[in-house]
Amino acid sequence: MKVELNPILCTAHGLCADLLPERIALDEWGYPILEPGELPDDVVAHARRAARACPTRALVLSRG
Amino acid sequence: MTVAIEEPRTTSGSSGRLLSGLTTDSSVGLARHHEVWGPLPGLRATALIDEIESAGLLGRGGAGFPVARKLSAVAAGKGPAVVVANGCEGEPASAKDTMLLARVPHLVLDGIQLAARAVGADRAYLAVHSGSSAIPYLRAALAERGREAVGVTLGPLPRRYVASEESAIVSWLNGGDALPAYTPPRPFERGVNRRPTLISNVESLAQLATIARYGAEWYRGIGDRWEPGTMLVTVSGHRVDGRSVERRVAEVATGTTIGRIFTAAGLSLRGSDAVLVGGYFGSWLPAAQAARLPLTHAALRGAGAALGAGVLVALPPGSCGIAETARVASYLAANSARQCGPCLNGLPAIAGAMNALAAGAWDDRTWPALSRWLDVVPGRGACRHPDGAVRLVASALSTFAADVERHRDGQPCDGITAVPFLPVPR
Amino acid sequence: MTTLAASFTSSSQLWYLTRATAIVAFVLMTVSFGLGLASTQRLREMRYWPRFATQHLHRNVALLALGFTLLHIVTTMIDTFVHVGWWSVAVPFVSHYRTLGMAMGTLSFDAVVLVIVTSLLRDRLSLRTWRVIHWTTYALWPLAFGHFLLTGTDAAHGRWGLYLALGSLGVLSVATAARWLTSERRNSLTAVPRVAGAR
Numbered sequence: 285m286k287v288e289l290n291p292i293l294c295t296a297h298g299l300c301a302d303l304l305p306e307r308i309a310l311d312e313w314g315y316p317i318l319e320p321g322e323l324p325d326d327v328v329a330h331a332r333r334a335a336r337a338c339p340t341r342a343l344v345l346s347r348g
Numbered sequence: 349m350t351v352a353i354e355e356p357r358t359t360s361g362s363s364g365r366l367l368s369g370l371t372t373d374s375s376v377g378l379a380r381h382h383e384v385w386g387p388l389p390g391l392r393a394t395a396l397i398d399e400i401e402s403a404g405l406l407g408r409g410g411a412g413f414p415v416a417r418k419l420s421a422v423a424a425g426k427g428p429a430v431v432v433a434n435g436c437e438g439e440p441a442s443a444k445d446t447m448l449l450a451r452v453p454h455l456v457l458d459g460i461q462l463a464a465r466a467v468g469a470d471r472a473y474l475a476v477h478s479g480s481s482a483i484p485y486l487r488a489a490l491a492e493r494g495r496e497a498v499g500v501t502l503g504p505l506p507r508r509y510v511a512s513e514e515s516a517i518v519s520w521l522n523g524g525d526a527l528p529a530y531t532p533p534r535p536f537e538r539g540v541n542r543r544p545t546l547i548s549n550v551e552s553l554a555q556l557a558t559i560a561r562y563g564a565e566w567y568r569g570i571g572d573r574w575e576p577g578t579m580l581v582t583v584s585g586h587r588v589d590g591r592s593v594e595r596r597v598a599e600v601a602t603g604t605t606i607g608r609i610f611t612a613a614g615l616s617l618r619g620s621d622a623v624l625v626g627g628y629f630g631s632w633l634p635a636a637q638a639a640r641l642p643l644t645h646a647a648l649r650g651a652g653a654a655l656g657a658g659v660l661v662a663l664p665p666g667s668c669g670i671a672e673t674a675r676v677a678s679y680l681a682a683n684s685a686r687q688c689g690p691c692l693n694g695l696p697a698i699a700g701a702m703n704a705l706a707a708g709a710w711d712d713r714t715w716p717a718l719s720r721w722l723d724v725v726p727g728r729g730a731c732r733h734p735d736g737a738v739r740l741v742a743s744a745l746s747t748f749a750a751d752v753e754r755h756r757d758g759q760p761c762d763g764i765t766a767v768p769f770l771p772v773p774r
Numbered sequence: 775m776t777t778l779a780a781s782f783t784s785s786s787q788l789w790y791l792t793r794a795t796a797i798v799a800f801v802l803m804t805v806s807f808g809l810g811l812a813s814t815q816r817l818r819e820m821r822y823w824p825r826f827a828t829q830h831l832h833r834n835v836a837l838l839a840l841g842f843t844l845l846h847i848v849t850t851m852i853d854t855f856v857h858v859g860w861w862s863v864a865v866p867f868v869s870h871y872r873t874l875g876m877a878m879g880t881l882s883f884d885a886v887v888l889v890i891v892t893s894l895l896r897d898r899l900s901l902r903t904w905r906v907i908h909w910t911t912y913a914l915w916p917l918a919f920g921h922f923l924l925t926g927t928d929a930a931h932g933r934w935g936l937y938l939a940l941g942s943l944g945v946l947s948v949a950t951a952a953r954w955l956t957s958e959r960r961n962s963l964t965a966v967p968r969v970a971g972a973r
Contacts, residue, residue, distance in 0.1 A: 289728075290530050290531060290730075291530060291687070291688035291689070291690070291728060291729050291730050292529070292530045292687060292688060292730050293530075293901075294688070295689075295816070296689055296816055296827065297816055297817070298816065298817070298819070298825050299825045299826045299829060302667045302824045302825045302826050303826055311689075311690065312694040313689055313690070313694075313725050314689070314816060315688075315689035315690055315693075315728070317724065323956065336897070337829060337830075338825050339814070339829065339899075340526070340901065341896075341901055
């Protein structure tokens with residue numbers, strides 16, 4: 285499971301960084317910086333929540 | 349209509365393949381084209397793709413992707429395909445595609461027909477920037493050919509740097525805006541009108557047309573062993589004999605060293621501190637190092653640069669590399685598609701810092717900020733625009749490190765008042 | 775037992791219940807609308823208010839408002855004092871009692887249901903579809919407001935009902951204007967610096 289960001293849809297609301305700080309940080313303009321790689325199991329639920337919270341559905345979960 | 353096309357030169361040692369048949373300053377008409385190259389070969393699709401694969405033809409649009417692989421991918425798609433010949437040449441310092449389209453249009457048009465056959469396309473588009481000087485020549489050439497197996501539509505795109513990006517062209521042809529897209533499907537699966545779409549640089553198609561006639565063996569008979577053939581390059585610098593600065597398009601065998609290319613084009617590297625290799629998404633290399641580099645993807649990658657669209661620009665003596673780069677950075681920032689945050693915010697910030705550096709108006713906080721931006725911006729956009737801009741700036745800071753020190757200390761060089769050299773369109 | 779039921783359904787308690795649930799639903803709807811407007815903005819990081827809270831609260835308050843609205847509808851339906859048929863829950867203009875006011879309530883309720891259902895099924899819809907339907911909330915709230923004024927007892931007869939309604943209208947109007955007039959198109963033009971000394 286990985287998180288992926290569609291940079292065109294993203295408008296820097298920042299909810300994802302709140303809900304998945306383990307993998308997402310915000311740059312100085314408010315846009316997410318995603319740490320690449322597989323998500324450890326204990327974090328997948330948080331990632332799902334983060335993806336559902338995204339107002340523009342820019343953040344998605346994908347299978348590998 | 350006036351046409352500003354540079355005089356093409358071929359380097360000694362190459363048989364001047366794409367550019368053979370060029371004798372005067374005008375365009376090669378259909379009759380002369382058949383005289384030089386013979387008629388359109390009747391090779392079938394699979395045979396053609398095999399030949400291209402054996403030849404090892406790499407794309408000439410900048411990425412250097414193996415053309416045969418692209419052809420196979422599109423041919424494997426569902427339903428009739430579409431061919432898009434990309435002659436947009438968004439890179440201001442590059443003139444090879446425009447020159448090819450204006451002077452040797454029939455090779456490109458042959459290439460389109462052959463590629464269409466290879467991928468099973470029933471329609472083709474030739475994408476150029478609206479206002480391109482090649483358009484009248486293309487119209488004439490299309491008229492000469494009359495009705496063909498696959499109809500070719502000339503598609504003028506808006507004059508924007510990112511408009512020549514693949515997904516932007518597809519988007520435009522689908523009736524949308526000429527802006528890069530992010531979401532799949534990729535064009536080779538579903539592009540124009542949801543059909544498998546082949547997007548190929550016009551030079552790649554011209555090379556394809558020559559391979560279809562003379563075969564892979566012939567193609568591999570010249571140039572570098574692993575990346576054979578010839579390529580068109582745009583060389584800019586000042587003349588050996590005089591001070592005027594010129595831009596020439598030349599056809600060279602791959603693997604020719606950059607130094608020899610300049611010489612053969614009648615331009616000098618003397619007095620230049622650095623060479624810009626690859627274009628505005630390329631890298632500055634110290635002139636001495638660049639001169640010895642063979643022009644291949646592998647060699648340039650090894651030097652931390654990239655071949656790109658085959659653009660070579662020698663920094664004129666007395667010009668300031670930082671100032672030139674700052675101008676280009678501003679241009680690239682202004683030409684962002686503005687769809688993605690990191691690019692739309694990061695590039696103007698980087699350009700601002702570079703301009704400040706060029707002017708010697710430096711603030712102690714700017715340097716760490718600039719480093720941070722160069723680190724944080726690449727790889728986070730929908731296209732490679734921000735990545736290219738960052739690569740250019742980072743290479744400038746590295747190659748012109750001595751200048752950077754001086755500028756930081758508040759002593760910009762005289763070069764900042766020199767006539768701006770790198771072309772930056774309005 | 776039936777007399778007890780009969781007396782209840784014609785009693786003033788039921789009527790108070792209808793009004794009370796209506797007012798709570800209205801207030802919740804107003805709050806949810808405001809939170810919805812706030813959710814569109816890029817919120818600053820605040821110490822005791824994480825960003826996702828605004829959005830989640832918007833959603834939960836909306837669901838709560840729906841709950842109270844359903845209660846309000848049921849208590850209205852079983853009230854024998856005024857006959858309002860079950861059809862008028864979903865179909866506007868069929869009620870004989872205060873036809874226009876009821877219609878506004880009906881339409882508002884229809885919209886609420888549509889908005890909430892599409893939001894719950896958001897992942898299965900295209901972003902555009904969801905967004906267009908969600909914009910009907912700009913009509914939904916004024917319809918509820920109209921229903922309040924035209925059908926509600928408290929707006930007509932009591933002062934505070936009117937103040938509540940008008941106050942809510944004022945607050946949301948300002949908030950809506952603020953949201954649409956000041957929101958920068960996020961990925962939009964930024965000034966590009968010019969080079970010193972160049973043409």
